[in-house]
Amino acid sequence: MEQCCLLMKIKVVEINNSEYPCLLRQINNPPKKLYCKGKWDVDIFRNCLAVGGSRQMTTYGRRVTDELVSKIASVGITIVSGFMYGVDAQAHKAALLSGGKTIAVMPCGIDLIHPGYQKDIYEEIIAKGGLIISEIEGGSLPAPWTYPRRNRIIAGLSRATLVVEAGLKSGSLITAGLAKKFGRKLFAVPGPLTSSLSQGSLQLIKRGADMVTGVNDILADYGLVSPEYPANYFSYSGLNKLEQSIVEGLAQEPKEIDALSRLVNVSTSELGATISLMQLRGMVSEEKGKYYVNF
Amino acid sequence: MLVKVASALNLGLHTLAMEVEVNVANRGLPAFEIVGLPTKAVAESKERVRTAIINSDIQFPARRIVVNLAPADVPKQGSVYDLPIAVGILATVMHCRLPERSLFFGELSLDGTLRHTKGALLLALFAKERGVENIFIPKSSANEAAIIKGVNIYPVENLNQLLSFLCGQISFEPAIYKENQNKQIIVEAEFDMSEILGQEQAKRTMEIAAAGSHNLFMVGSPGSGKTMLARAFPGILPLLTEKESLEVTRIYSASGRIPPQGSIIKIRPFKAPHHTTSPVGLIGGGSRLKPGEVSLAHRGVLFLDEFNEFPRSALEALRQPLEDGYITICRSREKATFPSRFILVASANPCPCGYLYHPKKVCICTRREIEKYRKRISGPILDRIDLYVEVPVVDIKALSCDQKVKDCLESSKTIRQRIIKAREIQQRRFSKETIYTNAEMKNKHIKKYCQLSKEVNQILIKAGTNFHLSARSYFKMIRIARTIADLEGAQEILIPHMAExxxxxxxxxx
Known part of the structure; x- marks a missing residue:
């Protein structure tokens, strides 16, 4: 597999080439050469959104990324991200799952897959018409200074940048800063005040980034509207009394089954049976021991 | 003059017939020799027998004595041949006839009394099988042997008493089995289930595990109460059935774990070996093939705390006992099979630092570390565990003020009542099978006893694709659903059972 990636044709696009993405050319220190894997298509760069966030993604972060990115990617906007684990990888995955296009900008040499265990995502991006880009040739390892340089490409390629979940030291704040500097739009998703992984994104909002409360906040900037924008989150019809109270209980806050059973006053065995069936119907999902209502 | 005394030899859980041939010669220099592959303990029996006879005020013959332990090619271990050797010598000296179809078995003390010996139950079982009528055995082991009806068990106190009986001077009553009076049979656990606040789902899982004897895996952060739950587990287990308790007592008898005057074991054993336990300690073995923790936990519970910390070799060795319910140990000299059908209760942290899902503390593990940690347990072992439960960290302070939590606390006794009922249903179901519980069901049993209705099957198939269940998990789900239905007393597996x-x-x- 490793060899297969090495053998894959690498395209080099120089800055004076007409195929070079024009948004990227506008920044003050654009890369002289871009190395790239996948099918180079100028169309892919037309509508790009950079998505960034913490590596230590919380469940909230994952759900928000899934929700926003899948809807954004499905209307034809390319998702650009940094291929790191956490929010980056989740954004790539969500874009691929909804049938959209995505570009991964690597902090390492074009021949290297980093982190290596995400090889399946890497291959899927290429297979589904996406791109892998790096400004570094060969198989050199990422270093602390290559990440900020990579981030300038991410921000530079995109019309707008979305920060989903970021701590105070998150690298995505660098991307956000660069986006501002390049005069691009900056979006940030608000998070709970109690989470350390929300402090960075909250700070961005405070300093003037656009707060995202729904997918149309972002799409409006691209002159688009999501066809499946829900009128009301958490609304399901045809529920029985127990199911209704489960949905209400979980919509307030995700809960463990023990806590939920105390709230709705039903034994864990009966609740377990009901919630398994609800999960099969796609109404709730479970992560890290807690149950959530699906949007 | 030659006397042959019948005795027996315990090898693992099996017993071999053995003959002690004692020849007291009229010619030759005085001597005392034992032949027939005696080990150190048997060879030393010479001195014990001589001293015991002398201390019983009987004259030790100053003649050439040769003892042969036949069959001569099997290594003899232990000190239980003291009694047959002494009886053989005394029978020649005192010219008394030995009763026919009798076994002698026991270790002598230097003052002529008999000491508690291991393996008395095995001996009685062997005697019954072979049609042996009388067993002469140390008094303290007699109750254990008397569990088996239909064999006369003579509780021998000392050599003088036995000699008087053999010479027809006194009468001797066989021992009658007495259930242990001084110890009441109460299933006791370190904790009662009602002492554990919250953890409703974990408790429910334990109930299902106990009812169908399913293996159970608990994952939770340090301090979430995994160990406490496991320690409370024995309290909800029903007593052993008659068949089961004989199986368990046999293993304990063979390894010398039945105390003097001990009786049959009724309470399910609970074994919690530390994670530094060696494979041999866990599985059994050693130079004299002893049963390991898995066999000592037979029909009971084997609790492996910090499951991921056990050496891989020890965990992998659990495969056979988990699958087959017995373990066969082969060494160059001997081979033994021990039963090992236990409920495995394993507990582990979600990651090396332990705080992956912790509500307050932050996990400091990298993804790679977590993956490495989880990979310590192989797929085949996980495949053999039916029930998985996450044990969340609870806020004890908040829970202890919550009246609702307190109201739904159940004592171990109440839970046990439900389990006993579910086990009775299983006993009836499997009365014609060789298995006892739902967890032991193989595919053919599932086909026979767990017919799923169309709707239930649909749910299972849908879950199979949505939750990525393996083929093996598919059968696990059916087994668990069967137990849940049994707990409710339902004939058929219904949708709520499968969904739970x-x-x-x-x-x-x-």
Whole structure:
């Protein structure tokens, strides 16, 4: 597999080439050469959104990324991200799952897959018409200074940048800063005040980034509207009394089954049976021991 | 003059017939020799027998004595041949006839009394099988042997008493089995289930595990109460059935774990070996093939705390006992099979630092570390565990003020009542099979006893695709659903039973 990636044709696009993405050319220190894997298509760069966030993604972060990115990617906007684990990888995955296009900008040499265990995502991006880009040739390892340089490409390629979940030291704040500097739009998703992984994104909002409360906040900037924008989150019809109270209980806050059973006053065995069936119907999902209502 | 005394030899859980041939010669220099592959303990029996006879005020013959332990090619271990050797010598000296079809078995003390010996139950079982009528055995082991009806067990106190009986001077009553009077049979656990606040789902899982004897895996952060739950587990287990308790007592008898005057074991054993236990300690073996923890936990519970910390070799060795319910140990000299059908209760942290899902503390593990940690347990072992449950960290302070939590606390006794009922249903179901519980069901049993209706099957198939269940998990779900239905007393597996069973599937995502 490793060899297969090495053998894959690498395209080099120089800055004076007409195929070079024009948004990227506008920044003050654009890369002289871009190395790239996948099918180079100028169309892919037309509508790009950079998505960034913490590596230590919380469940909230994952759900928000899934929700926003899948809807954004499905209307034809390319998702650009940094291929790191956490929010980056989740954004790539969500874009691929909804049938959209995505570009991964690597902090390492074009021949290297980093982190290596995400090889399946890497291959899927290429297979589904996406791109892998790096400004570094060969198989050199990422270093602390290559990440900020990579981030300038991410921000530079995109019309707008979305920060989903970021701590105070998150690298995505660098991307956000660069986006501002390049005069691009900056979006940030608000998070709970109690989470350390929300402090960075909250700070961005405070300093003037656009707060995202729904997918149309972002799409409006691209002159688009999501066809499946829900009128009301958490609304399901045809529920029985127990199911209704489960949905209400979980919509307030995700809960463990023990806590939920105390709230709705039903034994864990009966609740377990009901919630398994609800999960099969796609109404709730479970992560890290807690149950959530699906949007 | 030659006397042959019948005795027996315990090898693992098996017993071999053995003959002690004692020849007291009229010619030759005085001597005392034992032949027939005696080990050190048997060879030393010479001195014990001589001293015991002298201290019983009987004259030790100053002649050439040769003792042969036949069959001569099997190594003899232990000190239980003291009694047959002494009886053989005394029979020649005192010219008394030995009763026919009798076995002698026991270790002598220097003052002529008999000491408690291991393996008395095995001996009685062997005697019954072979049609042996009388067993002469140390008094303190007699009760244990008397569990088996239909064999006369003579509780021998000392050599003088035995000699008087053999010479027809006194009468001797066989021992009658007495259930242990001084110790009441109360299933006791370190904790009662009602002492554990919250953890409703974990408790429910334990109930299902106990009812169908399913293996159970608990994952939770340090301090979430995994160990406490496991320690409370014996309290909800029903007593052993008659068949089961004989199986268990046999293993304990063979390894010398039945105390003097001990009787049959009724309470399910609970074994919690530390994670530094060696494979041999866990599985059994050693130079004299002893049963390991898995066999000592037979029909009971084997609790492996910090499951991931056990050496891989020890965990992998659990495969056969988990699958087959017995373990066969082969060494160059001997081979033994021990039963090992236990409920495995394993507990582990979600990650090396332990705080992956902790509500307050932050996990400091990298993804790679977590993956490495989880990979310590192989797929085949996880495949053999039916029930998975996450044990969340609870806020004890908040819970202890909550009246609702207190109201739904159940004592171990109440839970045990439900389990006993579910086990009775299983006993009736499997009365014509060789298995006892739902967890032991193989595919053919599932086909026979767990017919799923169309709707239930649909749910299972849908869950199979949605939750990525393996083929093996599919059968696990049916087994668990069967137990849940049994707990409710339902004939058929219904949708709620199957839906609840899905709660206890392994969670693959990190």
């Amino acid at each position: 069973a899905l709660q206890y599937r392994p969670r693959s995502e990190g």
